[in-house]
Amino acid sequence: MPRTLKISVGQFSDKGRKDTNQDFHGVLIPEEPLLGLKGIAVVLADGISSSTFGRVAAESAVKGFLTDYYCTSESWSVKTSAQRVLEATNSWLHAQTRRSQNPYDKDKGYVCTLSAMVIRSTTAHLFHVGDSRIYRVSGSSLEQLTNDHRVVISSEQSYLGRALGVNPQLEIDYQNFRLERGDIFLLVTDGIYEHVPPRQLARTILDAAADLDKAAKSIVAQAFEHGSQDNLTAQIIRIDELPDGDAREVFGQGTELPLPPLLEARMRFDGYRVVRELHGSSRSHIYLAVDEESGTTVAIKIPSIDLRDDPAYLKRFMMEEWVARRIDSPHVLKPWLPQRRRNFLYVTTEYIDGQTLRQWMIDNPAPDLEIVRDITEQIARGLRAFHRKEMLHQDVRPDNIMIDRTGTVKIIDFGSTRISGVTDAAPSGAEDILGTQQYTAPEYFCGERGSVRSDLFSLGVITYQMLTGRLPYGAQIARARTRSDFNRLVYGPATHSGRDIPTWVDGALERAVHPNPLKRYDSFSEFLFDLRNPNAKYLTTSSTPLIERNPVLFWKSTTLLLALVIIVLLAYGAHHFR
Template structure:
């Protein structure tokens, strides 16, 4: 496989027998960096003939898609990025109609169909609304990939059931398919596909595969000669080379940089003066340093020399900085700006003067409930910043949470973060490994699932629980429960304590947040945070959990004692008789 996606393109549009061309089409092949992170975008729109302004709609829709798609976050999936853009475009087109004299005549407003194709890595992502079409030619078979949103009243009459700009909201069809080298995609308006059959299209492409522009002209001309009375637009895209799905953007970065040596205090390294080592482990070395150029105190993190030959580890190491540069939150560790060329592989972040949540819990073994709420709320704000960008932290634990001198809580260490947009670029890198610390890892990860935002919520719930009582809600049993049957047997240990004034409904909120079944947890972080402060009637259906749940060992000892007494009494009664 090539390291880069390569395609050949042919496209042609003609007004045909109409006075103006209400079709619009385009393609964007970005530079290498965006080519890998966002892919190639192709779009085609068809205006409706009943409208005098639909050519504006089709041109606006295609231009907006090809421009705005590349302005969305690299962390977002193709689906999220494209649907956000198309939803915004639909709202704009609909608002234009509402401002015009055709606000009560939808078929005369700013309306068009749209079919779009995004080719990223080894996957084709298809977005469609209306009756323009996308086909795939593989071998000798021409397959229609989209479904026409046209409703037929009779053989002669029909109307569009769905299109951009008709309504305030729009439903976009989406599908994704793995592609192969040599695949050919065709995007066509009804003026073309209704008047040229599959055999003629295949023959035209096979007769001149190196001149696809000329092929599109010949097919469009054939549709015209066959009586097409509509505008005619056709795009042909052939996959010439596919990228190596195992090599991502991050991998390409670290391949060019050498590993740094172990650093000593007072050493000068790449423009930084090392003050001291803050933490060292088998996975990384963390140093307090001063930027000689700016005199700013920073944290410098270097990878383990022993793991220098492990590409998965190095990619996760560099992912920390990649993630940090895309998140803007007061509750997420901030990377330092790059002001000079880097000569080694390392990460530089802000210095947080404070303590980890682990140390805070040691210093505060019986914290006030309000203090716990405050910390949990700040962590949740940081997590929301991840989730908005389709990122999962996946290693949320007290050691990865810092509290500075002002009481501000910050999430650190993003080496385990799962980024949807990056996984799409290098799907082979998504191996489903458990990267987090097992005590705080959601149960679904042990079943091989990729996890969702509810998985990070589980970790947050465990942290809140541990802050209140110093224990874990299921002890060490979660990591041992590797089947759904085993997870159903997990028993939550209430945080309620006779010596602590913890409301029952707070325990109920924690119980729901750390439920073994992700679909029985809170759907949103905000719901959990709200229930920690406000009594939820659904969580107060009993004043206190039964003894078997509070103290199972004591319960069964009591049962055994009662049974023993009964047996002794029966024996005495038999002896008397």
């Protein structure tokens, strides 16, 4: 039986010698599938003692994190999810202070420290602001994992340099690391670590390993006995079991279903009546069908016959539906989700009555610039929907784009999509290159991770191809594999295609498909703006200097010229001194 994530928890909090306890803490261990999708959250907050609202701030921060973190998109990375939640909490706390009787006195505002740990799959993610601490038990002592954001003025005077609610903007420390079975972590407020030595804390935890609640109470009691004047809170977390398998199993569940047979026209299959095959390739088989229950025309996609023995392919196949369920855009293919039980491994989607962009380009070899702009903008809107969910499509090409009879453009086929939430849960080395060479950004072939600029590269290539009927680097790019290979690529100006393309549009295209991602546009909006509005940098008709277009050729030519000069000078000298 596969193992799942399991932890043991011990925690205790006490007001100590103070009248009220302004510390607040919590742990949330969700059931599956949230356990696999979002992980376990552990949070500790300490309200500042100078404010009567410290307790409110700490409680709001902890409860808000434990509630809102699990409401964030499942496709987001832990870092993005937690930071969005903490930024929202910070804004709310700061706004509450500004509405209070002392709007400009931070010492009397809604302010607290916060240390949080999210344990997801086999990785720990730490978020920290203020002077609470997170330790890891290391042998017979403790390893401090967080830095104190406390500014010391003298031995008797200091203040918090960073905390939740102090400023409108929040700067929070983040780190992540791999977990090992048996790892033990301790979260404590300053009322404890300032009075109990690290070795004594570690010994207390190890001596009471069978009862972590007892260990937490003992730590609080020791701090009190050693004279602590502050509130006292301790949380102990031990990793008992780590999950097996690939994180994709959580995101793309269903691979245990039997594989379907090849379908045929008029065949009845799992509540559908098959009309005909729409498309067949080495990646999948797609059929037009009618849902017999609702009468809706749909598309059924079944796994490729050639790849059915490849577990990684089958997981990616099921991930397609997972992705489609979470993206809501008129420019992205929608899933069809009937209520009845599914008996085979397949995906159903809306049926798009139209043609692929590849066929459209064949039918429209010399399209108007405005039509190309419109198609490019629609593709960009679809890709933005992916990016908002922290997903990269990674296989944007004419075959994966459909245009229906109303002119609406839709992105299809999500088998290559990279989801931050998946790679975040199971980080690995080099990833498989799943896209098509002519449209895939060069950084993938250089072993680098993709970004929004990678999808932008693919969109730029498609836009260039619609306008010119060819690819920006011709056949050269098919042979490139290393960074030096890509640096030697020579861009073929769109203005040389024999079509009436403005120089400034060509300049925008050249920047969008630059082999170096750092030299591309930062965002789709910049690229789309430059496709419609002349950028002064691209209005000149002078050609790009050779040293910028092809630096290798420039230096080779320069070296050859210098060699010829030297030969001429030597010949002249030999003749002159005879």
